[in-house]
């Protein structure tokens with residue numbers, strides 16, 4: 001193919017590329033060629049723009065800071081210049097343009113002009129802005145909710161303290177005057193007040209969780225060695241066996257991570273199958289997105305219908321008389337894992353035990369919850 005035909009074919013190709021405005025400019029930035037994509041994006045026909053300066057696409061603000069001239073200068077100096085900002089169409093509407101200007105040279109290295117490629121990224125930019133805005137709103141809302149929970153639970157303690165104190169005074173001073181029935185009622189009031197005290201304390205702990213977090217290197221095996229000593233009486237009483245071999249050294253929040261393992265191990269012991277003693281296996285796998293930990297038990301298992309619900313605060317699948325607790329343990333676990341930027345879920349077939357899996361990314365310090 002002779003060079004001229006080749007050149008014509010190339011021009012035709014450039015002309016037909018849609019979604020990209022591809023122009024050739026002279027040394028001063030005046031438009032020499034105009035393709036179909038340029039017409040679609042900017043609204044001008046070739047005859048309306050050939051010979052005019054690229055300044056016509058810029059906003060008044062960008063013209064005030066001589067942006068087009070500065071981009072041409074940068075392309076001349078460095079070979080290429082990139083910029084993203086609002087650009088003006090023929091009908092004066094705006095689009096978000098991504099612009100690359102490349103200097104063109106002759107055989108002796110002298111600049112002969114520029115190639116300018118513009119893409120309309122308005123939609124992408126608006127989507128990104130909306131997502132960013134939602135993320136910011138969500139973060140503010142989360143902070144507000146946490147603040148509210150903290151203040152509410154903190155202030156609830158005060159009247160509750162008055163109630164429990166006066167019940168005690170009442171019992172000490174007037175208990176002998178009450179019949180058995182009245183004393184039973186009083187006991188119910190005391191028990192309910194105690195439960196409420198516990199719930200409020202749990203709420204406070206939940207809202208405060210991670211507020212004093214300190215990132216450190218954690219040897220997970222060492223952490224579990226210490227934890228199993230702390231849980232010694234629970235472990236001995238239930239006859240539980242806890243297996244863990246090689247566990248990694250990771251970066252994370254030690255106090256919170258210890259609490260996470262403690263909650264999962266305590267649950268594995270608590271929700272054991274009465275027919276056999278608890279066998280708990282803790283392992284970790286290195287995956288592309290971080291460490292995947294697994295705490296596997298041979299307990300009563302969890303109905304798949306409730307496997308998401310159990311991570312919500314105060315949600316339990318059993319009555320207090322069956323298994324004691326208040327439904328905060330797994331909510332804590334979820335919050336701790338999320339503080340590290342990870343995820344937690346459970347795999348379980350009812351009556352065949354449960355495996356709690358959580359991930360800890362390699363760089364938890366990037367998360368600022």
Ligand code: ADP
Nearest residue numbers: 267268271301310316317325326327328329330
């Ligand atoms: P609590 O232990 O106080 O009930 P959690 O938030 O720790 O609260 O757990 C929520 C519920 O999830 C428990 O009431 C129980 O029904 C279920 N659950 C948690 N861990 C296990 C487990 N290892 N095996 C079976 N069920 C579990």
